[in-house]
Amino acid sequence: MEFENLTKEEMEHLQKIYDDTINFERKIGIIIPTIFAVIIMVGLIGNALVVIVAFGRQMRNSTNTLIIGLAISDLMFLLLCVPFTAIDYAVPTWIFPEWTCSMINFFQHTSAYCSVWTLTLMALDRYLAVVYPVESMTLRTPRNTVIALCIIYILIIASQIPVGRMHGIYVYDFILEKRSTCAILKIATAEATPAMARTYFMTFNVFGYVLPLGISVVLYGLMLRKLWDMPRPGNSQAGGGRHLANRDSGSSIRRRPEATAAKRKVNKYRISSFKSALQVTRLVLCVLITWALCWLPLNVCFFMSGLAYPEPLVISHGVIMVIVQIASQVLAYTNSCLNPILYALMSQSFREGFIRIMKMLINKLSRGKFCTNYRRTALRTELTHYNQTPSHPTNTIVQVSNGERSTLLKENTNSTATVQPLRTSIQAKKQKLYVQRNDFFSLFYNYLQIGRSKSTRSYNL
The missing domain is CATH 1.20.5 (Single alpha-helices involved in coiled-coils or other helix-helix interfaces)
Structure with missing residues (x-):
């Protein structure tokens, strides 16, 4: 830029704007990368635990297969997108090679699309499980689920290759210095037509948010309608009993208890299946609602950017729009670490699996000390209960196989008992x-x- 024709007052005003911007960017360059570091740490640990637990033999079903796919999408996003974005906030120029710009934006769009369409497949899986529980048993298998995920992922990867090629390093003048960033070159240089720019922004809105979310909402609406209309398991037990009595009135009387017991077992199985289906459906619905709330602000910013093109939102709305865009991006990235927390809070099987893996890790890191202390605590509890029984005197010495003596009991050389x-x-x-x-x-x-x-x-x- 040329500053020879500027007056002294204009130069001072320009210098003040530059200093204020640098101070603001320094604060953002510390706060945002710190938040992203926490998101990466929590997300990597949580999603890795989800994948390990869901791969268990007892957890193999269609829903958990989709949960594994969602966790892998989040891991890809956390490893290939969030670190580069954090460095971009900390440094005013693009310090990586040019090919990394295309790669990062390709994986960022791919992982976002994979996450939302995996949630749509989870909604379809829950719809089939609730509305057609018997007919869909052969369809809702882990093998068919993996095939569906592969088809969806292949289509998404093929559609996002042109988006990755559109990005490049954009060099521009910023007041008193030159800067560079990763952006869509035609949109950054205002060479794209308004129709092209709006097509890019609103395509992400439609296929990355509105369409999959709308399909999921319709499926859950049909599911709730089916649950509302269907009779509750166990309510028709009395009517069924009368019908069974009238039908079997001429048969052997000794068959009635067996038929009634079998019917009770069937009703108990239906009730348990109904409750488990509702719990899984509630979990998947909460994951979908959390995703929709986290990605809503960023999609609104994309929509407004398409409407405001070719003028950037930052120029038209100032610092407030900068803060809104940064906050919406942080909220969208936070969603990648929230799903494991929801699984731990709402699913007992995942919660028990997380606790089991954490105990194993602590035992490995402590070289068996944690497990030894746990066994000693359990043994002391059993010895205390053994000592408090009336048939055993309180002055009995209890010796463990490794030679230790329990300090909870009184010593007496006359009576000694050995505990396995x-x-x-x-x-x-x-x-x-x-x-x-x-x-x-x-x-x-x-x-x-x-x-x-x-x-x-x-x-x-």
Whole structure:
């Protein structure tokens, strides 16, 4: 820029604007990268735990397969997009090679599209599970889910290759210095027509937010309507019982208890399946609502940028619009670390899996000290209970197999008892319970045989 024709007052005013901008950017360059570092740390740990837990043998189903796909999309976004964006906020120029600009924007758009369309597949999976629970069992398999994810991801990757090629390094003059950034060159230089710019911005709005979110809302609406109209499991039990009694009035009376017991088991299974389906549906719905709220401000900024083109929003609205754009971007990036927190709060299976993995990691890092302390605590609890029973005196010494003595009991050299390790005692108790259960079933079977031989009387419910 040429400043020879400017007066002294204009130069001082320009210098003041430059100093204020530099101070503002220094604060942003510290705050935003710090927030992004926390997002990366929490998101990487949480999504890695989600993938490990969901890969378990007991967790293999269509919904958890989609959760794995969503976690992988978030991991890709956290590893390939957020760090470069944090460095871009900290440094006023683009310090990476030019090809990284295209790569980062390609992965950023790809991961965003993959996340929202995975959520749409999760809504479709829940719709089939609730509305067509029996008919969709052969369709809702992990294999078919992986095929659907691969098809969606291939289409998204193919559609985002041109978007990545549109980006490049844009060099511009900023008051007293030259700067560079990664942007769409034709839009940054105002060479694109308004139709081209609005097509880019509003394509992301339509296919990255409005369309998948609208499909998910329609599916959940149909699902809620089905749940509202369908009878609750167990409410028709009395009517079913009367119908069963009328139908089986001429049959054997001894079949009625068996039929009633079978019907009760079926009703219990339906109730449990109904409750589990509602819990999973509630979890997926909360994940979708959280995503929609986090990405809404950024989509509004995209829409307004398309309407305001070729004039940037920063020039027309000033510092307030800069803060709004930064806050909307931070909120959208935060969504990548929120899903594991929702899984831990709302899903018992994921919560137990997280706790189990954390215990294993702590045990590895502590070289077995955590596990040893846990076993000693459990053993002391069992010894305390053993000491407080009336059949055992309080002055009994309890010795552990490694030679330690319990400090909770009083010492007496006259009476000493040896206690096996905790695992051995538990196995012995299970074996004793198994033997007692077999004896009980054999006695009960003999009792039934004696009752049938001595009496021919039938019992009615």
